[in-house]
Amino acid sequence: MLDIQLLRNDLEGAAARLASRKFVLDTVAFQALEAERKTVQTHTQDLQAKRNATSKQIGIAKSKGEDVAPIMAEVATLGDELKAAEEKLTVIQSQMQSLLLTIPNVPHESVPVGTSETDNVELRRVGTPRSFDFEVKDHVDVGEGLSQLDFAAGVKLSGARFTVMKGPLARLHRALAQFMLDVHTAEHGYTELYVPYLVNADSMQGTGQLPKFEEDLFHVPRGDEGKLYLIPTAEVPVTNLVRDEILPLEQLPLKFVAHTPCFRSEAGSYGRDTRGMIRQHQFDKVELVQIVPPDQSYAKLEELTSHAEAILQKLELPYRVMSLCTGDMGFSSAKTYDLEVWLPAQNTYREISSCSNFEAFQARRMQARFRNAAGKPELAHTLNGSGLAVGRTLVAILENYQNADGSVTIPTVLRPYMGGLEKIVAA
């Protein structure tokens, strides 16, 4: 959520910046609503002040044993008028709130301007793609060749976009998550968390999934009206830990890492990545989250991104770092770096991590604050990034570490997690 002051003080400027990310802000509607709000709110508060003053007088008069009938008569009609004004104000305020909740974040000035994926800017490449002296298979053929990756079983149990892994491959998947957690806690200073996979609507609104992207979420009914949502990323429960909190300055920055499954309905992407486990309804991810003072957030974005990169480097997977353009960034983000891993079978780089600075956008929705040096509550900045998406990392390993005989070499750093196993061979 944007600061409404920004819209009041520099509406055209805000609209121009939002336009760079393909969002059209209806400035006329905003101004009209804002003008009405001002009138109605002032009027309502005047009436409330009058009511409060009169009620107080009645109280004083009664305590003195005086006749209160004349004063009562004075406010006889106030009630209806006030009620009407309050109702009107409530409607306007909820309209304003709804409007604000659907406006995306303003891009940081360092974000490249563009309209689509193709305008993203490559910042660096790390590692050299391996050259193969045989025809590379994609991860589906590699995994099924090993009889350890079973898409048909996933379909039987649940439907499309679900997968079953078996044996050493399932263990490799677990090993990846363990490895990532160990690196981030031991080397990068993150505190490991275990969090709920079902969260309430307030949490989803806090990080920006609601109200706009309900169709991307799975939910389960609970009670008559309520429902809980399956998390699409650990970002939601982890970041919402600080919702409605005022943190002591000394506690910042907070650095959390959590390994969770992620559930996405993938509405609107029915035709994309239907083969393999690139795009699943359920996948595991190790997520990094930082809560920091505003003046540190851009330095922390670089740092957090480097933490995610460290995993790829240790796994010796070639990747590149992209700075997403204004038109390709997520709703809540002010700046995003994507890490893209090399997939030889696709002969391209594919997203495996997304690291973002949300500035105060999420914090404002969540009322996540800290007490600044002056002792005053101030909105914190929130950041997060995948460190990494476990399923896609597994895909990358299957493809990059495949051998001519169909086996898959296990990256050195993972072998301790695999009981010393060096290679996965067909069962």
Next chain:
RNA sequence: GGAGAGGUGGCAGAGUGGUCGAAUGCACCGGACUCGAAAUCCGGCAUAGCCUUAUGGGUUAUCGUGGGUUCAAAUCCCACCCUCUCCGCCA
């Protein structure tokens, strides 16, 4: 699932219709005293919004959440949420 108790400021805890945004204590901040500290004394000490504005001032809302009664609600009524205790069940 059954029975009961309870949710008030950073914490503890008073307040059951009226000068209550809320006593008191602790914690915290500033000052006095002191060579310094402790003790003591004095003062300060919630958050969000709106209007106005040179510092500032005015005003509204908030006592778990939402609704209702009333001129007036922390206080009365209804619904919901959460916590605790006991019983049952259970990984």
